[in-house]
Amino acid sequence: MVQFPKDFYWGAATSSYQVEGNNVNADWWPWEKKVGRENSGAACRHYELYQQDFDLIKSLNHNAHRLSIEWSRIEPKEGEFSQEALQHYIDVIAALRSRNIEPMVTLHHFTNPIWLSAKGGWADQGCIKYFLRYCDFVVRALGPQVHFWFTINEPTIYLSHAFLWGMWPPQARSFLKTKAVHDHLIEGHIEAYRLIHKIYKELNIAAPAVSIAQHMQAIVSCAPSLKNRLAVALREQWYNLEILDQLKKRKALDFIGVNYYSRHLVDVHSWWIGNLLMETCQVNNHPLKKNFLGWDIYPEGLHHVLLNLKKYNVPVIIAENGICTIDDHERWEYIRDHLTQVHRAIEQGVNVKGYLYWSLMDNFEWAYGFAPRFGLIDVNYNTHQRTVRDSAKKYAQVCKTGILET
Numbered sequence: 001m002v003q004f005p006k007d008f009y010w011g012a013a014t015s016s017y018q019v020e021g022n023n024v025n026a027d028w029w030p031w032e033k034k035v036g037r038e039n040s041g042a043a044c045r046h047y048e049l050y051q052q053d054f055d056l057i058k059s060l061n062h063n064a065h066r067l068s069i070e071w072s073r074i075e076p077k078e079g080e081f082s083q084e085a086l087q088h089y090i091d092v093i094a095a096l097r098s099r100n101i102e103p104m105v106t107l108h109h110f111t112n113p114i115w116l117s118a119k120g121g122w123a124d125q126g127c128i129k130y131f132l133r134y135c136d137f138v139v140r141a142l143g144p145q146v147h148f149w150f151t152i153n154e155p156t157i158y159l160s161h162a163f164l165w166g167m168w169p170p171q172a173r174s175f176l177k178t179k180a181v182h183d184h185l186i187e188g189h190i191e192a193y194r195l196i197h198k199i200y201k202e203l204n205i206a207a208p209a210v211s212i213a214q215h216m217q218a219i220v221s222c223a224p225s226l227k228n229r230l231a232v233a234l235r236e237q238w239y240n241l242e243i244l245d246q247l248k249k250r251k252a253l254d255f256i257g258v259n260y261y262s263r264h265l266v267d268v269h270s271w272w273i274g275n276l277l278m279e280t281c282q283v284n285n286h287p288l289k290k291n292f293l294g295w296d297i298y299p300e301g302l303h304h305v306l307l308n309l310k311k312y313n314v315p316v317i318i319a320e321n322g323i324c325t326i327d328d329h330e331r332w333e334y335i336r337d338h339l340t341q342v343h344r345a346i347e348q349g350v351n352v353k354g355y356l357y358w359s360l361m362d363n364f365e366w367a368y369g370f371a372p373r374f375g376l377i378d379v380n381y382n383t384h385q386r387t388v389r390d391s392a393k394k395y396a397q398v399c400k401t402g403i404l405e406t
C-alpha cells in the first residue's frame with residue numbers, strides 16, 4: 001500500500017476534437033474524408049453532453065480535469081472570433097469549477113482551423129502571430145477561472161506525424177518543413193507563455209502555471225553495444241528532452257506536463273545518423289504485454305522518465321497515461337502499475353503534483369478511428385450512452401483516499 005501527497009491532482013484528460021464531435025472547421029475534418037479514414041463525426045457528443053460527463057467525473061472523485069479548446073470553433077474564419085464558442089468554453093470551465101474540479105486547459109491539441117492549414121499551418125511563419133491572437137482571445141476570457149495551461153500538446157508527435165512521416169494532415173513529408181514547424185512550435189509556446197503571464201498581471205490575478213504536454217518514451221536498448229548506447233543517449237535528448245531544455249533555458253516552463261505510454265526499443269546496426277536516430281529492434285528478446293495498438297506496456301519506464309525530469313527543478317504533472325484495451329482488468333493493472341512507479345519517483349524526490357489518465361472516455365483516436373478503447377468510461381457510439389468501467393471505479397477509490405493498494 002502506498003500513500004500519495006494530500007494535495008495531489010487526480011483526474012483524466014480529453015481533447016476537443018477527439019470527444020466533442022462535429023468539428024467541421026478543423027483541418028482533420030476534410031482530411032478524414034479525403035483519405036477515407038473513419039470519420040470523427042459526432043464523436044462522443046461531449047460538446048452537448050459535457051454537464052453529464054462532468055457529473056460522472058465528480059462521482060468518480062476526480063479533483064482535476066484536462067481538456068482542450070478547439071481553435072477552429074473559436075476562430076472558424078481568419079480573424080472572425082466566435083463569441084458563442086467562447087461562451088461555450090466559459091460555461092464548460094464554470095461547470096468544472098462548480099463541481100470543485102480544477103480545469104487544466106490545452107490551447108493546441110493537434111488540430112488547426114482549416115484557414116490556417118491553407119496558409120501552410122505551423123510550417124508558415126505567420127502561424128505564431130495567429131496562435132497568439134487566438135490565445136489572447138481565449139486566455140483573457142478564461143483567465144480568471146483557469147490556473148493551469150498547456151499551450152501545445154506533444155510538439156514532437158505533432159511535427160513528426162504531420163510533417164515528417166506524413167501520417168496526419170497535412171501529410172507533408174518534408175525535412176525542411178519539419179524543422180520550421182519545430183522552431184515555430186517552440187517559439188509559439190515561449191511567446192504564448194509570456195502573453196499568458198502578461199494577461200494575468202493585467203487582470204491582477206495570481207500568476208498562472210504554463211507548460212507544454214511533452215510526449216516522453218522510455219528509450220531502451222535491445223542488446224548491449226556501443227552503437228545502441230550512443231543511440232539511446234541521442235534519442236533521449238532528441239525525443240524527450242531537447243524541447244524542454246530550450247523552454248527551461250528561455251524561462252518558459254512553470255511545470256512539466258508529461259504524456260507517457262510506452263517504451264521505444266533501440267537496436268542499431270550502422271553508425272549512420274539515420275540509423276542512430278531511428279532504427280528500432282526487429283527481434284525483440286524481451287517481449288512485454290502490449291496494448292490494443294501493439295504498444296509495449298512498460299510501467300518502469302515512467303519512473304525512469306520522471307527521474308530524468310528532476311534536473312529541471314519544476315513540478316511535474318502526468319498529463320496523459322493510459323491504455324487502449326478491450327480487457328478492462330488490464331486497464332486497472334496498467335493504472336495501478338504506473339501509479340506505483342509515480343509513487344516511487346515521488347519518494348525519490350521528483351515533485352509530481354498530479355496524474356491524469358488518458359482518457360476520461362473512449363474517443364476518436366486520430367488515424368486509428370474509434371476502435372482503440374482508452375476510456376475509463378465506455379461510450380456506445382450508436383446511442384452515445386456512457387457506462388462507467390470497473391477500472392474507473394477502482395481508480396475512483398485512489399482519487400478519494402490517495403491510497404493505492406499495490
Ligand code: FCB
Nearest residue numbers: 015153154157358365366
Ligand atoms: C497522445 C495524444 C492523445 C491520444 C493519446 C493516445 O499522443 O496526445 O490525443 O491520442 O496519445
